[in-house]
Amino acid sequence: MKTGRRAFLKHGGILVAGTAMGLQAMGQNRVAPVDTANLGVIGTGDRGGGLIRKLQEFPQFKVTACSDILPFRLEEAVAVAGENCKGYADYRRVLDDKSVDAVIIATPLSMHYEMAAAALDAGKHVYCEKTMVFHENEVFRLIDKVKSSNRIFQVGHQYRSTPLYYHVAEMIRQGYIGDVINVYVQWNRNGDWRRPVPKPEYERIINWRMYREYSGGLTAELHSHQIDFINYVFGSYPQRVIGMGGIDYWKDGRETFDNVNTIFEYPNGMKVNCIALTSNSREGYIMKFKGSKGTIELNIDKGWIYSEKVTEKELGEVDGVSGATLQLLKEGQGIPITAPEEKEDMDNTGYALDAFYRSLVDNTLPYSNVYNGGATALCVRMAIDAMMEGTPQTWKPEYDIVRNI
Secondary structure, rough: OHHHHHHHHHOOOOOOOOOOOEEEHHOOOOOOOOOOOEEEEEOOOOOHHHHHHHHHHOOEEEEEEEOOHHHHHHHHHHHHHHOOEEOOOOOHHHOEEEEEEEEEEOHHHHHHHHHHHHHHHOOEEEEEEOOOOOOOHHHHHHHHHHHHHHOEEOOOOOHHHHHHHHHHHHHHHHHOOOOOOEEEEOOOOOOOOOOOOOOOHHHHHHHHHHOOOOOOOHHHHHHHHHHHHHHHHHHOEEEEEEEEEEEOOOOOOOOOOOEEEEEEEEOOOOEEEEEOOOOOEEEEEEEEEEEOOOEEEEEOEEEEEEEOOOOOHHHOOOEEEEEEEEHHHHHHOOOOOOOOOOOOOOOOHHHHHHHHHHHHHHOOOOOOOHHHHHHHHHHHHHHHHHHOOOOOEEEEEHHHHHHHO
């Protein structure tokens, strides 16, 4: 198995035939690559503002324009970005700015399609935060829009560009834990998920995650990352989704659920259980891949492998370690997973931004693109509809457009 950053950069995963796949292979024309990218950030709330601060660590990016309808957020973002950054209340002014090469869209989910489509029409490269879009018809329309453009389009599912997660995906595919029959996914917290509101009229736009007009709630905002990674690991999509959710703890006028429990069934029979709570934070974030030979557990930036107490021959070597380490595995103790070439000063957001820059420079398909991003958006939509309607949702034949890469 090839390991390290060089191999990592060459592999986009099973669902994408690697970053070497150029845009012409996607039915798109090539465009001259960029060296330094001038960015416009649309939406400067918690996520957009956080990205602007993170981008200060990347000299290859310059934030030259920002947009937000809330003036106090816009003023803060411009101050962080620096004196050469322009601020606009109307995002279309960012798109009209000829000096802007690419935009980051970090607005409420319901606005993603409109803004992404407008950005592509304006000739901008796009980094669109997850979930890619809100409704299934928007997936199809955006795929067509990206295919007819000659621009890079990346979705903010970070795990496809993170060394630890890439390494874990390779371990699972190569059979280190045997046949995986269940994945347990959790993203719990103990808090109301609210942001402070300086004026009552700002309630819905600041706390948009609470309202169905704008948001898919916990499934879209949290589980979408994990669902996307599972799709990536197994090169597959769920054929059926069932789920339940409720507003059972925070009786504060919110419309999206304060707890969700969904089950995704994949074509090989594997089940994925997804739970998110806002009233209990025990173990917080975790993913558990349960295989016939062992289990891999992941949190945001660490991983462990556990043995099912099989023989050394059955377990095999785990990245070249043997002897004492294998003995610990057989005793049921978790062994930390170390990803080759992982950088101490780089987090998941940093890896995703670096991946976006590499796609701009090399003019190649991003790891997280309109196809697999669209697939995850459809999975999220299936889960939301299963909870809202109380009936199972199935993968539709027209969804297979996401496989056409």
